[in-house]
Amino acid sequence: MGDDAFLKNILLFARTLHRVGVPVGLxxxxxxxxxxxxxxxxxxxxxxxxxxxxxxxxxxQLPVFDMIFSRFWRRQLPEAPRRQTMPRAPRHRSHEQPFxxxxxxxxxARLGDEPIDVADKAGTYSPAELLQRKEFSALTPEExxxxxxxxxxLDWRVGQRVTRRxxxxxxxxxxxxxxxxRDAARHGGVALRLPRQQRKRKPRPLVIIADISGSMEKYSxxxxxxxxxxxxxxxxxxxxxxxxxxxxxxxQLRLRNVDRAIDQAARAVVDWGGxxxxxxxxxxxxxxxxRRVLGRGAVALVISxxxxxxxxxxxxxxxxxxxxxxxxxxxxxxxAGRTGYAPRAAGMAAAARYIDDxxxxxxxxxxxxxxxxxxxxxxxxxx
Amino acid sequence: xxxxxxxxxxxxxxxxxxxxxxxxxxxxxxLRMGKALLLEGEPGxxxxxxxxxxxxxxxxxxxxxxxxxGIDVAQAVYEWNYPRQLLALQxxxxxxxxxxxxxxxxLLKRPLLQAIDAANERAPVLLIDELDRADEEFESxxxxxxxxxxxxxxxxxTLRARHRPIVxxxxxxxxxxxxxxxxxxxxxxxxYPGPEKELEIVRRKLPGVGERLAAQxxxxxxxxxxxxxxxxxxxxxxxxxxxxxxxxxxxxxxxALVDATLGMILKYQDDVDTLRGAVAAQILAELK
Numbered sequence: 001m002g003d004d005a006f007l008k009n010i011l012l013f014a015r016t017l018h019r020v021g022v023p024v025g026l027x028x029x030x031x032x033x034x035x036x037x038x039x040x041x042x043x044x045x046x047x048x049x050x051x052x053x054x055x056x057x058x059x060x061q062l063p064v065f066d067m068i069f070s071r072f073w074r075r076q077l078p079e080a081p082r083r084q085t086m087p088r089a090p091r092h093r094s095h096e097q098p099f100x101x102x103x104x105x106x107x108x109a110r111l112g113d114e115p116i117d118v119a120d121k122a123g124t125y126s127p128a129e130l131l132q133r134k135e136f137s138a139l140t141p142e143e144x145x146x147x148x149x150x151x152x153x154l155d156w157r158v159g160q161r162v163t164r165r166x167x168x169x170x171x172x173x174x175x176x177x178x179x180x181x182r183d184a185a186r187h188g189g190v191a192l193r194l195p196r197q198q199r200k201r202k203p204r205p206l207v208i209i210a211d212i213s214g215s216m217e218k219y220s221x222x223x224x225x226x227x228x229x230x231x232x233x234x235x236x237x238x239x240x241x242x243x244x245x246x247x248x249x250x251x252q253l254r255l256r257n258v259d260r261a262i263d264q265a266a267r268a269v270v271d272w273g274g275x276x277x278x279x280x281x282x283x284x285x286x287x288x289x290x291r292r293v294l295g296r297g298a299v300a301l302v303i304s305x306x307x308x309x310x311x312x313x314x315x316x317x318x319x320x321x322x323x324x325x326x327x328x329x330x331x332x333x334x335x336a337g338r339t340g341y342a343p344r345a346a347g348m349a350a351a352a353r354y355i356d357d358x359x360x361x362x363x364x365x366x367x368x369x370x371x372x373x374x375x376x377x378x379x380x381x382x383x
Numbered sequence: 384x385x386x387x388x389x390x391x392x393x394x395x396x397x398x399x400x401x402x403x404x405x406x407x408x409x410x411x412x413x414l415r416m417g418k419a420l421l422l423e424g425e426p427g428x429x430x431x432x433x434x435x436x437x438x439x440x441x442x443x444x445x446x447x448x449x450x451x452x453g454i455d456v457a458q459a460v461y462e463w464n465y466p467r468q469l470l471a472l473q474x475x476x477x478x479x480x481x482x483x484x485x486x487x488x489x490l491l492k493r494p495l496l497q498a499i500d501a502a503n504e505r506a507p508v509l510l511i512d513e514l515d516r517a518d519e520e521f522e523s524x525x526x527x528x529x530x531x532x533x534x535x536x537x538x539x540x541t542l543r544a545r546h547r548p549i550v551x552x553x554x555x556x557x558x559x560x561x562x563x564x565x566x567x568x569x570x571x572x573x574x575y576p577g578p579e580k581e582l583e584i585v586r587r588k589l590p591g592v593g594e595r596l597a598a599q600x601x602x603x604x605x606x607x608x609x610x611x612x613x614x615x616x617x618x619x620x621x622x623x624x625x626x627x628x629x630x631x632x633x634x635x636x637x638x639a640l641v642d643a644t645l646g647m648i649l650k651y652q653d654d655v656d657t658l659r660g661a662v663a664a665q666i667l668a669e670l671k
Contacts, residue, residue, distance in 0.1 A: 015629070025566065027566065034414070034416065038411075039387075039388060049388075049404055049407075052405060052569060053406075053409040053412050053569050053570070057562070057565040058423075058565070059423065100481065132482075164451075164452055165455060177463075177465040178463060180465070185468075185472055185484060188472065188473075189472035189473035287611070290561070292556060321653075
């Protein structure tokens with residue numbers, strides 16, 4: 001193959017990589033062309049390693065790169081390769097009608113539940129107060145929309161932690177020596193002012209691990225809306241969902257459609273006949289993600305009813321491991337809203353002692369309590 | 384200047400560092416293009432070693448910046464020697480001019496400034512270790528530095544590097560580095576070595592270890608990496624273990640010996656509990 005044709009193929013290869021989700025910018029392609037001038041084009045191994053060094057920028061991209069490379073350089077150009085697990089760029093997505101929670105709830109409602117009319121209880125509570133207390137599972141589609149808006153408007157903030165960076169502050173604990181010396185230089189060696197500095201504070205990162213199997217799905221959909229409100233307050237939020245398996249959905253959520261993100265993820269992690277494997281999913285989280293996302297004093301928020309189909313002892317072990325690695329472990333359980341609830345299901349019972357805060361999440365009021373709890377998290381670990 | 388991938392591999396081998404073709408390629412390209420080399424991988428796979436070896440290959444100094452959370456300009460680049468400055472201001476010889484306190488004499492040069500010091504005779508190797516421990520503000524500062532290799536000190540002026548340092552950045556991946564930084568560097572993921580390579584590393588680094596013991600140690604560690612552990616052992620652990628066993632005058636592994644010394648390769652009690660006893664004996668049996 002002549003050099004010209006070869007270089008054309010290289011660029012085509014780079015473009016193919018980009019299409020399947022390995023971001024390859026123009027500067028990387030130019031660098032690759034430069035680099036190829038220094039290696040033996042006839043050696044497949046050298047070409048492979050050169051392409052890899054120039055085009056891959058993360059470990060996760062390596063398997064995709066290998067696959068595309070071996071298919072591409074078999075002397076036949078494949079048609080658009082099957083998409084891997086990478087999300088497609090926004091411009092490639094087709095614009096279907098989103099399956100929102102409103103239509104979902106309407107669908108469920110048609111199956112037989114009587115939508116309770118808020119006006120029926122007029123005289124005891126005001127409509128707004130009723131909405132506060134009404135169970136999420138009993139909401140009509142219109143009420144659900146309203147609740148969604150109210151959730152966004154709650155004051156979502158995560159408590160702050162002290163960082164190791166300093167910023168000028170009048171009553172700070174340390175002197176700002178640079179300014180002190182400058183002042184001294186102006187006054188013959190004696191500083192007349194002593195500017196101070198103090199450690200900066202930053203909101204803690206939040207990690208949400210949500211059960212989206214069976215009945216937990218609707219609660220999780222509502223709660224994952226939190227991630228927007230928090231992101232606006234400059235809190236780092238990472239979101240994971242699980243059923244029988246765990247997957248990370250943070251990047252998909254950034255595209256602003258919670259329902260679509262969950263639908264896509266559900267196909268991968270929810271096994272309609274298989275029940276929920278909380279322990280195994282948390283194990284997967286602890287092994288693969290905990291080290292990367294729980295740093296910097298993060299708060300972990302697990303949303304699940306605790307009905308475990310796997311080994312309860314495994315669940316207990318993994319919850320303990322999770323608690324050790326985060327600043328605070330908050331478990332949201334819709335069943336906890338029922339009066340007289342005590343964790344009796346085998347899974348919850350075993351894990352309950354390793355949970356810092358076991359909170360209900362069945363109505364708007366409970367969410368206000370959650371917001372208050374999150375905002376109140378302080379510096380020290382109090383267990 | 385290394386002229387090819389093969390030359391790079393040879394130069395590294397002469398300094399007892401065995402690199403796979405991928406790493407040699409990335410290193411060669413990084414040097415040739417004047418870009419930093421970003422090494423990501425599990426702890427203990429030899430990321431820091433690369434920088435040390437490079438310093439020997441090019442017969443130059445190794446300047447190391449160890450990153451941690453909250454590291455900022457004062458620890459990484461420079462700080463004024465405040466006590467000395469204050470003293471200079473306060474002790475004035477009569478009639479003499481006051482000393483210029485914003486001069487190099489009062490400047491404490493930290494690693495990044497040392498790396499671009501014009502007084503360097505030749506380009507040093509600059510190792511920025513564990514960048515993932517630093518925060519994002521520091522990362523953006525570093526990004527600027529890696530493009531122009533100059534530092535502005537308000538009272539002194541702009542200091543530029545006479546010889547651009549060879550930059551190696553490492554990360555243990557406790558957080559994702561920003562795309563902009565990754566694009567400024569040549570990225571390379573270092574994996575655990577394969578059995579032959581790891582055995583070769585043990586032979587080179589610890590020539591006194593018996594052949595049979597070395598082979599067993601490597602095979603055992605390779606097997607433990609396939610277990611479900613919180614922290615699989617790195618190459619550093621393999622070497623430590625082999626050395627320790629040699630000090631204990633062991634010639635081969637036995638279940639009792641493994642149980643007693645498991646702490647040399649596993650750093651989490653949970654992992655030790657998982658492996659000690661039956662599982663370790665099983666692995667050992669399969670090796671034979």
